[in-house]
Amino acid sequence: MKPLRYGTTADGIDVMEYTLANANGIEVKIITYGGIITSIRLPDRQHTTKNVVLGFATLAEYETRSPYFGCITGRYANRIAEGSFTLDGKEFQLDVQSGPNHLHGGVKGFDKVVWEVTRVIEGEEGSGIELHYLSPDGDQNYPGELDTYVTYLLDDDNQLRLDYRATTTQPTIVNLTNHSYWNLAGEGEGSIYDHILQIDAAGYTPVDETLIPTGAIAPVEGTPFDFRAPKPIADGRRSWCRTPRRCAWSRARQTSTAIMRACDGLRRRPRSIMSWIRRAAASFMALLHRTGDGCRSRPRRQG
Numbered sequence: 001m002k003p004l005r006y007g008t009t010a011d012g013i014d015v016m017e018y019t020l021a022n023a024n025g026i027e028v029k030i031i032t033y034g035g036i037i038t039s040i041r042l043p044d045r046q047h048t049t050k051n052v053v054l055g056f057a058t059l060a061e062y063e064t065r066s067p068y069f070g071c072i073t074g075r076y077a078n079r080i081a082e083g084s085f086t087l088d089g090k091e092f093q094l095d096v097q098s099g100p101n102h103l104h105g106g107v108k109g110f111d112k113v114v115w116e117v118t119r120v121i122e123g124e125e126g127s128g129i130e131l132h133y134l135s136p137d138g139d140q141n142y143p144g145e146l147d148t149y150v151t152y153l154l155d156d157d158n159q160l161r162l163d164y165r166a167t168t169t170q171p172t173i174v175n176l177t178n179h180s181y182w183n184l185a186g187e188g189e190g191s192i193y194d195h196i197l198q199i200d201a202a203g204y205t206p207v208d209e210t211l212i213p214t215g216a217i218a219p220v221e222g223t224p225f226d227f228r229a230p231k232p233i234a235d236g237r238r239s240w241c242r243t244p245r246r247c248a249w250s251r252a253r254q255t256s257t258a259i260m261r262a263c264d265g266l267r268r269r270p271r272s273i274m275s276w277i278r279r280a281a282a283s284f285m286a287l288l289h290r291t292g293d294g295c296r297s298r299p300r301r302q303g
Helices: 059-065 233-240 273-289
Strands: 004-008 014-021 027-031 037-043 049-051 084-087 090-093 116-123 126-135 146-154 160-168 196-206 248-261 266-268
Touching (some): 004 059, 014 116, 014 126, 014 146, 027 146, 116 146
Antiparallel strands (some): 004 014, 014 027, 027 037, 037 049, 084 090, 116 126, 126 146, 196 248
């Protein structure tokens, strides 16, 4: 696997692009800035290949205007209320950059740093890379160093797997994920309203006006969030427009969740149900609100 130079950051650091490929025509592009997945190209039933994730054409756009497209979010993905938490009796105050709250690791989260490629994977297990970043003690006011590795692996069963591991020098909090936005019709091919979505979830968590969960678990029945039976996302959108604006987090059992676009046969049924719900809900709400993040949760504050 031969990397290509993708660009240079405003700070003068070179960013490289790696391309993973399998025997079935699937191709995944990843850049070392933010560990961003810039493209996932796969064929539909007509053998037409399309990029099904959203992104930008230049590094400068990722640096200056990205709504976390395709990146590693950390140290802590999602919102932390008022940017503060208590751990082992000590209060920590993080950056606040999303209204009154801390979002996705702060002003300079893991999405805004250049990662080191420590391993290239080629062979029977698939095509992949391992990224590494050492976040220093006090980074964005988090306690302890956080030594983090993220592995991307594409195999010939058409599975793209992301594995995260991190070690710390002090007690701390961590919540890592990928923040890709999906459109199975292809990037730039209109909305996702015709996508058919199913979420095996009986409840959701309402949020307050700053998108922090209230702690309640409400039933999805009779709400726009009821996708227990497959239906177009547009149906939920129409219901949403007739209800008070309120974002929510779907709470699912570990069973079947899927999204598909019926006209071309593209379908996603992920192994990790909750991680897919997170991304599907984010894309859904992003379209409804025209915002860059969707629904977020937080660690419960202690003390």
